[in-house]
Every structure is written in structure tokens, then in C-alpha cells.
Amino acid sequence: DAGVIQSPRHEVTEMGQEVTLRCKPISGHNSLFWYRQTMMRGLELLIYFNNNVPIDDSGMPEDRFSAKMPNASFSTLKIQPSEPRDSAVYFCASSFSTNEKLFFGSGTQLSVL
Amino acid sequence: SQELEQSPQSLIVQEGKNLTINCTSSKTLYGLYWYKQKYGEGLIFLMMLQKGGEEKSHEKITAKLDEKKQQSSLHITASQPSHAGIYLCGASSSGSARQLTFGSGTQLTVLP
DSSP states (O other): OOOOOOESSSEEOTTTTOOEEEOOOTTTOOOEEEEEEEETEEEEEEEETTTTEEEETTTTTTTTTTEEEEEETTEEEEEEEOGGGGEEEEEEEESTTTTOOOOEOOEEEEEEE | OOOOEEOOOOOEEETTTEEEEEEEEEEEEOEEEEEEEEETTTTEEEEEESSSTTTEEEEEEEEETTTTTTEEEEEEEEOGGGEEEEEEEEEOOOOGGOOOOOOOEEEEEEOO
16 A cells, blocks of 8 residues: 655745645545644644545634645645745645544645745 | 643663653543654554553553543653654544644654
């Protein structure tokens, strides 16, 4: 099994630019989670989907952040416009059900200059 | 929201030594997850504890859940360099993985 696949692994962009992070969950998993990790705040849940439907987006920092899951095998997290304080590692995770353990991707290291 | 405090924040041990990492919750624990993270990589699931008093072991790693103390401990016996990394505990107020809150992590270094 390929595991959770995230792309790109690293992203460097300039302030004001649009950034799109991508995630392919493990086949058969019906829950998908986006997390952000920083030194200051640790690992924070941004949003999670169940059966492609966003269930809780209360962790999304502000309107500049948006996430979609058009089908069971793909999700995106978009930041527009990006700001330096968005610099972090963004993780995608999936699980078979919301009560099961999460499988994490390798993350996307985002640097906004 | 649930807050998790991990201690110590960092730990340096000599290979072969035993060590314990603690995770204390501000609220009742219904489910506690332990993960390990290596630098530049995602989190790897170690164990999940759901019942008070529950104890699970995998190889040289043992985790326990003390419901009354709202605390979990992770114990590594005879540590090896391969155990090095960041250990994070995660929990939710409902026991579901839907809204896991994570501790800030414990950075473990094992000296050969």
C-alpha cells in the first residue's frame, strides 16, 4: 500500500501568491484530515472530511484557507493569498473511520517569503 | 478544547537505558493515541488506549492509560538509537479520532 501521498514535499513561494497543497488518502479510507505543524503551536487540526464532506472546519485559520475533497481519492488545501505566518509543515492524514488510527502523509514544508 | 501537556519536552539517554514520557490531559480521556515522528517525516502510529488501566506493548515500548489521573505514560525499555524521534500523544474529548488534539511532543535522543 502506498500510504497517504502528499505533494509537493516542499513549497517556497512569495507573500501574496496562491498555494495549493495536494493529498491522496489511502484507498478505502473514508475520513481525511488536514493538520498544520509549527514550532510555536505544535500540531493543529485544520479541517476534516468524512465521505468527502467537510465535517468540521473550525480549525481553519481564516478565509484565506480553503479545502476541498472532490472525490474519495483526492483533496486540496489552498491558501490565497499566502502570508509569511503561514509557513509550516502541512500534514494530511486519513483513516478508515473516524474512530480508527490516523495514517499520516510525509507532509508539505511550506515557506512563504 | 482538550489540552495535552507532555513531559519532558526533551530527553537524552544513553543506549540501553529505560525511559518514560508522560502525557497529561486537562479533560477526561476517552481515547489516547501515541505517535512517533522522525525529522522531516509524518507521524507513525504507535498505540491507542481506550480504557482506564489499559496497557499495551509493542516490542520494547509500553503505554499505559490512567483514567483517574487523566494521564498516559509511554515507557521504552533498553532504548536504541532507532527509538530516537519526537513522541506525540493525541486525544479527543469523545474518544473519536475526529478532533484529535496533540501534545507539543517529546524530543528523544538516544546516544550510541
